[in-house]
Amino acid sequence: MTRTMQAITRFGLLWLILLVPTLALAQLEPTLEPAETMVALVEEAAEAAEPTLDSGDTAWMLTATALVLFMTLPGLSLFYAGLVRAKNVLSVLMQCFAMAGLMSIIWAVYGYSLAFTDGGTFNQWIGSLDKLFLAGVTVDSLEGTIPETVFMTFQMTFAIITPALIVGAFAERMKFSAMLWFMALWLTLVYIPVAHWVWGGGWMEEMGALDFAGGTVVHINAGVAALVAALVLGKRKGYPTTAMPPHNLTLTVIGAAMLWVGWFGFNAGSELAANGTAGMAMAVTQLATATAVLTWMFAEWIDHGKPSVLGIATGAVAGLVSITPAAGSVGPMGAIAIGFLGALFAFLASTKIKKALGYDDSLDVWGVHGVAGIVGALLTGVFVAASLGGVGLEEGMTMGQQVWVQFVSVVATLVYGGVMSFILLKVVDLIVGLRVTEEQETQGLDLALHDERGYSL
Amino acid sequence: MKLITAVIKPFKLDDVREALSEVGAQGITVTEVKGFGRQKGHTELYRGAEYVVDFLPKIKIEVGVTDDLVERVIEVISRAANTGKVGDGKIFIYDLENAIRIRTGESGPEAL
Numbered sequence: 001m002t003r004t005m006q007a008i009t010r011f012g013l014l015w016l017i018l019l020v021p022t023l024a025l026a027q028l029e030p031t032l033e034p035a036e037t038m039v040a041l042v043e044e045a046a047e048a049a050e051p052t053l054d055s056g057d058t059a060w061m062l063t064a065t066a067l068v069l070f071m072t073l074p075g076l077s078l079f080y081a082g083l084v085r086a087k088n089v090l091s092v093l094m095q096c097f098a099m100a101g102l103m104s105i106i107w108a109v110y111g112y113s114l115a116f117t118d119g120g121t122f123n124q125w126i127g128s129l130d131k132l133f134l135a136g137v138t139v140d141s142l143e144g145t146i147p148e149t150v151f152m153t154f155q156m157t158f159a160i161i162t163p164a165l166i167v168g169a170f171a172e173r174m175k176f177s178a179m180l181w182f183m184a185l186w187l188t189l190v191y192i193p194v195a196h197w198v199w200g201g202g203w204m205e206e207m208g209a210l211d212f213a214g215g216t217v218v219h220i221n222a223g224v225a226a227l228v229a230a231l232v233l234g235k236r237k238g239y240p241t242t243a244m245p246p247h248n249l250t251l252t253v254i255g256a257a258m259l260w261v262g263w264f265g266f267n268a269g270s271e272l273a274a275n276g277t278a279g280m281a282m283a284v285t286q287l288a289t290a291t292a293v294l295t296w297m298f299a300e301w302i303d304h305g306k307p308s309v310l311g312i313a314t315g316a317v318a319g320l321v322s323i324t325p326a327a328g329s330v331g332p333m334g335a336i337a338i339g340f341l342g343a344l345f346a347f348l349a350s351t352k353i354k355k356a357l358g359y360d361d362s363l364d365v366w367g368v369h370g371v372a373g374i375v376g377a378l379l380t381g382v383f384v385a386a387s388l389g390g391v392g393l394e395e396g397m398t399m400g401q402q403v404w405v406q407f408v409s410v411v412a413t414l415v416y417g418g419v420m421s422f423i424l425l426k427v428v429d430l431i432v433g434l435r436v437t438e439e440q441e442t443q444g445l446d447l448a449l450h451d452e453r454g455y456s457l
Numbered sequence: 458m459k460l461i462t463a464v465i466k467p468f469k470l471d472d473v474r475e476a477l478s479e480v481g482a483q484g485i486t487v488t489e490v491k492g493f494g495r496q497k498g499h500t501e502l503y504r505g506a507e508y509v510v511d512f513l514p515k516i517k518i519e520v521g522v523t524d525d526l527v528e529r530v531i532e533v534i535s536r537a538a539n540t541g542k543v544g545d546g547k548i549f550i551y552d553l554e555n556a557i558r559i560r561t562g563e564s565g566p567e568a569l
Contacts (some may be wrong), residue, residue, distance in 0.1 A: 243508040245501060310503055351505025362505060 030201055050058045054145035060274035067265025068322055072164050073100055075262050079255030079317070083363050086247040087444025099164040102180060106187055107156040108134050115195040116155065124203040127196050137229035144272055154269060156196075162191055162218045166404035168363030169226030170233050172244075175436050176449050179426045183229045186225060190420045194221055194413060209409035210384060210402070212281065213270035214375040215325025216413045223370020224414050225421040226361055232425040233434055235360035237441050238395050249310055256313035260289060263320045267327040277391075281327040287322065287337030292319020295343035303351075311347075318346035318368050322376035330378055331389025336378045342372040374410050381406040386415055458553040458566060459527045463518045464490065465538040470516050476533040477520060483569055486519040496544030503511040515546060521556055523566045 081089050103111075113131035120128060131137060134152065145149035147390025163183040170179070177265035197204040197210045209303065211217060246252060267285045271278040301307040321344020323335055330338065350367025361367060381403035386392035393402055428434060435441075440448035447453055465473060470487065484513035486499060498511040524528050531548055539545055558568040 118501065224563065243510075244506075245503055245508055303503055306502075314504060355505055367504075 018100050019125065040340055045082050051142055051144055053147065054273070057145045057273040057275075058147060058150060060278070061150045061269060061272060064265035064269025065150060065154040065157055065432050067262045068161065068269065069100070070152065071259050071262035071266060072096055072157070072161045074158065075255050075258030076161060077255065078251045078253075079259060080171065080363055082248040082251030082253075082255065083168070083246045084171050085244060085444070086455060087446055087453075089247065089446065090450055090452055091445035092167060092171050094176070095167045096164045096448060098176075098180065099183060100160050101168070102158055102184060103160045103163060103187055106184060107159045110139075111159055111192050111343055112152050112155065115192045116152075118201060118241065119196070123201055124206070125196070126202075127200050139366075146272060149428075151272065154272075158214060158218060158266075159187060159191060159195075162214075162222050163187055163303065165218070165222035165365055165369055166226045166229060166451060168365040169230045169318075169361045170434075171362040173236050173435055173441055174229075174233060175433060176445075178432050178434045182229075182424055182434075183425045186421060187430070190225065190417050190419055190425065191217070191221060194417065197412075198409070201306070201324045204409045204412070207408065208397065208402070208405050210329050210380045210406065211325045211377065211409065212328035212380075213267045213320075213324045215373045215380070216409050219321045219324060220368040220372030220410060220413045221417045222379065223366045223368075224417040226365030227359070227370060228318040228421040229425060230359050230361040233424065235358075237438055239360045240355075240358070249313075252314050252374055253309055256316050260316050260320060263289075263324075267320075267324060268341070271328060277328050284327055284332060284335035287332050288323035288326075288335040288342070289316050289319035291336045291339030292316060292322065292343035295340050296347050299344065299347045300351075307428055314350070314364070314368060315343045315347070318343040318372040321346075321369050321372040324373070324377075326375045326380040326383060329390050331391075333389045335381075335384030339384060341379060342375045345375050346372040352426075378403060378406050378411050390447070407449060458524065458556065458569065459522055459526070460551045460553040461530055461534070462549045462551070463520075463534050463538065463546060464492065464515050465534075466544060467514055467516045467538065469538045469540070469545075470518075472537040473518060473534055474551050476537040477518075477530065480529045480533050481526060482520050482522055482530060484520070488517045488519075490515050490517045494544070494547070513544070516544060521553055521569050544558065566568060 002079065003399050015256050073096065077093050080092040080096065084092055110129065110132055112134065113129055114127045117127040117130045119126050137148050137152055139147070139149070141148040163186060166183070166186070167179070193202075195217050196202045198209065198214075199205065204211070204216070209216070238244070252451055263285060264282050268278040268282040271281060293315045294314055296318065297312045298306045300311040319339040319342055322338050323330075326338055327336070346368045349371040350364040354361060354364065354367055382388065382399060384390040384402060397405075425434065435444065436448060462523045463473070467489075473487065491514055493512055496513060498513060501508045501510055517534055520530065520535075527550065531550070534548055555564055556566075556568040
């Protein structure tokens, strides 16, 4: 009995020790306030005069950059690797890995410059060559409050994952060399201009299109390229009569989980600072994804009678995609609505409409990224409204006008990306040929193109 | 001597093995096999793509027994592997001409 009492007393004392300084600090705080305000004001004035490096922002953006690369390597790679047949597992891993190499170099040589510098007279359409070979991007150069090196690398990871997304559309049948040609051309002539239109001061940004983290630039862009690639390359041999089930859904679920985690870098990182907007971007990303996961799960449960693991993982990706353009503009309840509708439309597109139309977008890049991207981009114009919990429309903009602007940017991306992808695929087909031979396809790309097998069991 | 081959549901393997030991079967050979009978296959669904899987995984047991054990062995396998549902499997009985224990060279019933 006494021992218990002692324990309680000791415990109480411990609390007291912890509590007293906290209370004391709380008492002190009001007296500190005026001084703090002064400091803040001085800081603000200095900031207006000349941007200075913020170590908090920089620390977050270094982390966010690593998270976005983690989405491709290994997140997306594993997500895709599990979905193909065992004989092609290495080929998709290889394609994603090669993207990380190729796109980084293109980005450094001319990509960053063309996307993110002022193009003068042509600025509506494309940037300049001022920063060719990263000229002028030094240890001291800043972009806002973070080093320009960090900004450039952060954007580089976006230029890696976007082409890597397209890999899913032509999986199991495209020549590796043709894939490299197509992707290099696509990044140059599609991704870079569209990134400039939206983020580099181009016409979409001027028009007031809201695309916080890349709904149009990344997901609609990759989605439409994927759809066109699936149509131009044609179906896999035996599709859809031969069974082509995923060979290892465990890999796919691990990949989807990594995408979910990495996406916080993608969305919350797109604020380029560690602040309130980044915090809200993180919260809405989680909520939209959570909603999408449940939406897909229940949709499948109702439709088929059982919920599936592939379904719930795909739902997560659809939710993440749909909140991407909206992450900096909408509130938590808007995010839930966007996640619900994004997943619902992606579910219909990849499980019903694809089957009805008969095209072989092997891993549903269009159905998930394209469709959820469009839903997200359009709904950003709705849920940005302050009355719906968003940050509020630009002054002088009505909801109808904002949705129209979003619609124009979606259609422009679809048309430009679709037409250009078609042309580029045809060009590459002429130069090296797009598809492997039937024999190679039957053998599997791992052995046919890489002289390796994924599993030696 | 008879060779008794039984195709059973995989999850019944432990029950069948125990039952066989109890009646005095000296050893069994087990193989993972696939096939179909009246149970047919099942369907799998991946993002709306439905596949009919014709062949179901089963376990094939082979056990060589002396003539006096045949009835008992058939009986215990039938009992242990029975769930009462379609797909419980089948038992096949063959005449076994001879058996040889490799280590000693013994043959006939002593080798079982």
